[in-house]
Amino acid sequence: MLTTFSTDIVVSPEPPARAAADWLVVGVWADEPYTGPAADLVARLRESGDLTAKHLELVPVLNPTGVAAQRLLFVGLGKPEGASRATVHAAAAAAARLVTSKKVGTLALVVPAPALTLAAGVGLVHGAQGPGVRKTAPARFAPDRIVLLNANPADLPRVRAEARALWLARELVNAPPCDLYPESFAVAASDAGRASGFAVEVWDASRLAAERMGSLLAVAQGAARPARLALLRYTGNPGGPVLGLVGKGVTFDSGGLSLKPTDGMVDMKCDMAGAAAVLAGVQAVAELKLRVNVLGVLALVENMPSGTAVKLGDVLTARNGKTIEVLNTDAEGRLILADALALAAEHTDRLVDFATLTGACMVALGTETSGLMTNDDAWGDAVLAAVTRAGERAWKLPMDASYDGLIKSKVADMRNTGGGRWAGAIAGGKFLQQFVGGAKWAHLDIAGPAWADGETPALDAGGTGCMVRAIVEMALGFGA
Ligand code: BES
Numbered sequence: 001m002l003t004t005f006s007t008d009i010v011v012s013p014e015p016p017a018r019a020a021a022d023w024l025v026v027g028v029w030a031d032e033p034y035t036g037p038a039a040d041l042v043a044r045l046r047e048s049g050d051l052t053a054k055h056l057e058l059v060p061v062l063n064p065t066g067v068a069a070q071r072l073l074f075v076g077l078g079k080p081e082g083a084s085r086a087t088v089h090a091a092a093a094a095a096a097r098l099v100t101s102k103k104v105g106t107l108a109l110v111v112p113a114p115a116l117t118l119a120a121g122v123g124l125v126h127g128a129q130g131p132g133v134r135k136t137a138p139a140r141f142a143p144d145r146i147v148l149l150n151a152n153p154a155d156l157p158r159v160r161a162e163a164r165a166l167w168l169a170r171e172l173v174n175a176p177p178c179d180l181y182p183e184s185f186a187v188a189a190s191d192a193g194r195a196s197g198f199a200v201e202v203w204d205a206s207r208l209a210a211e212r213m214g215s216l217l218a219v220a221q222g223a224a225r226p227a228r229l230a231l232l233r234y235t236g237n238p239g240g241p242v243l244g245l246v247g248k249g250v251t252f253d254s255g256g257l258s259l260k261p262t263d264g265m266v267d268m269k270c271d272m273a274g275a276a277a278v279l280a281g282v283q284a285v286a287e288l289k290l291r292v293n294v295l296g297v298l299a300l301v302e303n304m305p306s307g308t309a310v311k312l313g314d315v316l317t318a319r320n321g322k323t324i325e326v327l328n329t330d331a332e333g334r335l336i337l338a339d340a341l342a343l344a345a346e347h348t349d350r351l352v353d354f355a356t357l358t359g360a361c362m363v364a365l366g367t368e369t370s371g372l373m374t375n376d377d378a379w380g381d382a383v384l385a386a387v388t389r390a391g392e393r394a395w396k397l398p399m400d401a402s403y404d405g406l407i408k409s410k411v412a413d414m415r416n417t418g419g420g421r422w423a424g425a426i427a428g429g430k431f432l433q434q435f436v437g438g439a440k441w442a443h444l445d446i447a448g449p450a451w452a453d454g455e456t457p458a459l460d461a462g463g464t465g466c467m468v469r470a471i472v473e474m475a476l477g478f479g480a
Pocket residue numbers: 253271328330331332333356357358359360416417418424447448
């Protein structure tokens with residue numbers, strides 16, 4: 001069902017000009033002297049104006065002289081002053097997109113500086129992955145082999161782990177909902193745990209009922225596919241604190257009885273991107289054997305309308321005993337996360353959740369930036385710093401008591417919608433906050449960045465793998 005990432009990634013000390021490869025990708029800085037392979041060629045291309053090295057510019061050269069590789073691809077890195085993990089990652093990804101539109105054996109990359117090995121190496125794999133199309137004639141080919149030149153060999157394990165994790169997350173998001181549903185997602189989680197060295201426990205519907213997960217089960221009750229909850233446990237620091245990661249895993253969001261129109265429903269296979277990020281992030285942490293403990297909780301349901309579906313006006317009791325008035329069945333993410341967060345908060349006091357929760361967050365911040373909401377400014381800032389270090393983007397939204405009214409209900413402890421048009425992302429955050437007890441918690445609303453409607457220079461359309469790299473940074477920074 002999911003394609004696996006089987007590209008062999010290696011580091012080589014050989015001089016770039018001598019590397020035998022189908023393609024040799026070389027980054028060029030704007031307005032900087034060039035000292036890499038084929039320097040004469042670069043000088044001529046600059047002279048003629050064909051190579052300006054502005055960020056993401058691509059200049060392929062077939063049958064070049066002066067290098068052993070069969071083809072050369074220059075990629076613009078922009079000015080070094082503006083360079084970051086994100087810009088170098090994007091440049092490598094853009095180069096990979098050009099190269100991998102046809103079959104390629106060996107793809108060699110000259111890392112612009114050894115300190116940029118992670119950005120360049122992971123970016124290259126990011127761009128080499130397609131949108132998961134089921135066409136008989138594929139349009140994207142992962143290379144057989146990636147050779148990183150001028151690279152820091154110490155970064156190779158992290159390049160491999162993050163590349164594999166990004167690949168897994170995007171495969172999961174891109175998989176059609178006929179293939180990926182709560183049970184098959186849980187199987188994918190168990191498979192990943194077995195292969196990468198973390199424990200996975202799966203709860204079925206009867207266990208979920210026994211565990212009093214009434215809010216999560218209410219969302220699932222309209223669907224033919226039963227709910228699952230997957231608990232991922234990685235112990236790299238026995239006896240130490242635990243980082244709790246909770247993911248929204250709605251494998252298809254029709255809206256339920258509050259049915260979405262076709263335009264709003266068409267991409268709702270992406271509504272499990274939070275759970276995909278958590279699974280992939282834990283996989284990377286486990287493969288890197290980081291000195292940290294992680295508990296991942298994946299809340300897996302389908303949100304469907306039917307004769308058994310949860311109704312408007314229904315009142316649910318969540319695991320922590322709080323009651324919820326359902327006023328819109330399309331605000332289902334917070335209902336499943338309520339129980340998942342309450343469960344996670346029983347095991348650790350430091351939580352982050354990842355959820356494609358609200359269209360309102362996209363209205364506020366656009367498609368590239370996640371909304372960050374927290375009940376603890378220091379913890380929220382630490383999470384934000386990890387996201388930024390990873391080259392990803394988030395922005396803090398206010399969560400003070402002036403927003404408490406957004407979730408007030410006449411008949412229950414809270415209602416599941418804000419009731420009006422305003423502050424929809426914060427209403428979601430305020431709702432989730434009711435389930436974290438005394439834990440320090442941050443909520444990342446990834447509705448914008450999780451999914452790309454169209455292709456960009458750096459990435460094919462579809463699942464983006466957002467927050468996978470951020471989770472690795474969170475784990476590296478945890479307790480440090
Ligand atoms: N999964 C959606 C949010 C979403 C929208 C994700 C677009 C990605 C792209 C979520 O379950 C939803 O439907 N939210 C509602 C909440 C509302 C009913 C309070 C929304 O955003 O309209």
